[in-house]
Amino acid sequence: MDDASWPDESRRRRKKRQTRDALIDTALDLFETKGYEHTAVHEITDAIDVAERTFFRYFASKEDLALFFVKQEMDDFTDALAARPAGEAPLTTVRNAFRQTFEQLQGDDHLRNGEPRYLTVIRLIDSTPALLAASLRYVYDNSDRAVVVLSEREHVDPDVDRRPWLLIAIYGALVALVHREWRTSGCGGVEDMLASFDAYADQLGPAIAGRWSTSG
Amino acid sequence: MDDASWPDESRRRRKKRQTRDALIDTALDLFETKGYEHTAVHEITDAIDVAERTFFRYFASKEDLALFFVKQEMDDFTDALAARPAGEAPLTTVRNAFRQTFEQLQGDDHLRNGEPRYLTVIRLIDSTPALLAASLRYVYDNSDRAVVVLSEREHVDPDVDRRPWLLIAIYGALVALVHREWRTSGCGGVEDMLASFDAYADQLGPAIAGRWSTSG
DNA sequence: TCAGCTTATGTCATAGCCTGACAGACAGCA
DNA sequence: TGCTGTCTGTCAGGCTATGACATAAGCTGA
Incomplete structure (x- = not known):
């Protein structure tokens, strides 16, 4: 730039x-x-x-321009995932890759009207059905790649072992939630995002293990 | 018809x-x-x-026609979710709504060239980027509705309690996986799909609880 | 049966996205 | 300087989608 x-x-x-x-x-x-x-x-x-x-x-298209930064973010995540040290547990790996990706986003992006450019883009996407669709498809495609990376790291066959799919599905849900929070109440920084991630992870076990209710 | x-x-x-x-x-x-x-x-x-x-x-568009049956499937799922008896545990509710939706699909759809019409549509979607994007967006929108339904059933606030989001994210991953299986190896019937669902659920707890590896 | 209303369709014009083909301009290099 | 390859402008055209208006078909009540 x-x-x-x-x-x-x-x-x-x-x-x-x-x-x-x-x-x-x-x-x-x-x-x-x-x-x-x-x-x-x-x-x-x-x-x-x-x-x-x-x-x-x-x-390639008007869409392609609008999703320029989103694509970069997704690719960065998969790259970060693949580059994590081999000994790390999968959930930790995803968490760290997630952290790295967003730190990078917040770090090297330049400002527009006092806010980072990717924030503008995210609001744009969330308010434009066609862009939302295209970005979801990109997340979908990227999930396939991320699952492959995770599976190879852990030497499992994703066709048999569903755990890579689960982790990535949760990652996708988290990204959606983070975007939602940004859109409504602004950007709370990397630590807030990680807190969201941990909140997911913490509720994951109890959510499935027992009866799911307000008291549980 | x-x-x-x-x-x-x-x-x-x-x-x-x-x-x-x-x-x-x-x-x-x-x-x-x-x-x-x-x-x-x-x-x-x-x-x-x-x-x-x-x-x-x-x-409304060429896309709209192609996604005619997908939209119906999604709406049916949310309807089925809302109609489940109040006492049911959330995971069971999702599982049953899932079963109902696909039984309905397999039941009242008519055949084209010896296979149900929605199978043609699913293959079409999976092989057409634009349609995949649009259908993912529809799943995304529908997830919001499904989360609201689940949250109201269980009297929780989805902004605080992430468990509705988790369940629906897993449902989304499952639907994607089922579609993937249909695309490659044909349609194995409702029981196969439920087996996939259960495989997810069973692996969910262990996936997060401990170290995630081939031996665990 | 006829008039009058509503609805479905046809026709025409137009905007916007996107691509292919061709020609001219320009930088880089011998 | 002249050659070469790349970038750009121009033109033509196809496809999706919408608005405006006219016409035809179905419905309803007298």
């Missing part, structure tokens, strides 16, 4: 990155003010004076 | 239902042979000789 950080970059590459960043920034601005569905692609490209056709040379 | 079953139905209503059914049948045929994305709406409407515009008076 900072042009000076790649001084060795060729002029051609730099211009390309500038155009891509300009597309993202302009698009997010327009999405925020006019809404995703009421922003035409040509409005984005007109604003930075490139042809509409150019947009589709950078992004 | 059988015209004789509503003898009192007005001519207008009957024609409307016939057109709707013809649209669904023709569309599924074309989707199956040509693929969803390579089937244009005008091809569907040409085949039964109505205007393209008419299609969009019956269905």
Whole structure:
């Protein structure tokens, strides 16, 4: 995002990155003010004076641009999962990968109107059915990969042993919950998210083991 | 689907239902042979000789038609959940609602080329990214409703007590797994699905309680 | 049976998303 | 300078979806 950080970059590459960043920034601005569905692609490209056709040379679709950061977040999670030390217990691994991913999000993202860019994107997604659908599909696809990673780490066959699926399902539910909390009451920071995670984990056993009631 | 079953139905209503059914049948045929994305709406409407515009008076979108049965399945599940007797334990309730929904699916659906129509649809969805995304979003929306139903049954506040979310997340994972199994190795019947459900439930406690490994 | 209302459909026009094909501009390199 | 490969603009077109208006068909009451 900072042009000076790649001084060795060729002029051609730099211009390309500038155009891509300009597309993202302009698009997010327009999405925020006019809404995703009421922003035409040509409005984005007109604003930075490139042809509409150019947009589709950078992004496969309008959706693709809007989900740029979400995809990165998901990929980061799977990468973090795969990179955790082998001795770690699976639940701990997921928890740590989760922590790393969100610390990264909060760390290296730059601000827009005083709030991190991914927050804008999450609100946008939650308020736009088409984007919500696409991001859920990405989570779904990513779950498959995460299950493979977990299964290989623990040397189990996911077709027989359902535990990897369970863990990832819980992770998915957690991410959804975290997004929900962000949307309504703002972002409480990494520690709040981990507290949510632990609350899930703590309630998991009792939820299934005995009778499920307010007193239990 | 059988015209004789509503003898009192007005001519207008009957024609409307016939057109709707013809649209669904023709569309599924074309989707199956040509693929969803390579089937244009005008091809569907040409085949039964109505205007393209008419299609969009019956269905909000091409997607809407393809997900017709999925939406019904989801709604049936939530309805079944709400209708279960109050004394039942939550996990049992979900299990029974699950059973009811799929028994209903297998019962009253009519055959296409020797297999139930919803099987065609599920394969279609799993092989079409756009449809998968849309159906996941519908599951997501439905989860919210299911959580509300469960929470009210058990008099808990879902914002504090995460257990309703956990149960529904597990249900979601199960549905995904069942669909996966259907897609690859055909449909094994209600009992197989319940066995999957129970396998999840049985592995849930041990998965979290102790160290998660092949020996545990 | 006819008039009048409602509903379903057809027709036309248009916006928006997306792709393919081709040509021109430009950076990088010999 | 001239060649090469990449990026971009332009044009044409297909597909999904919606709005506006007109027409036809079904229904209802006198």
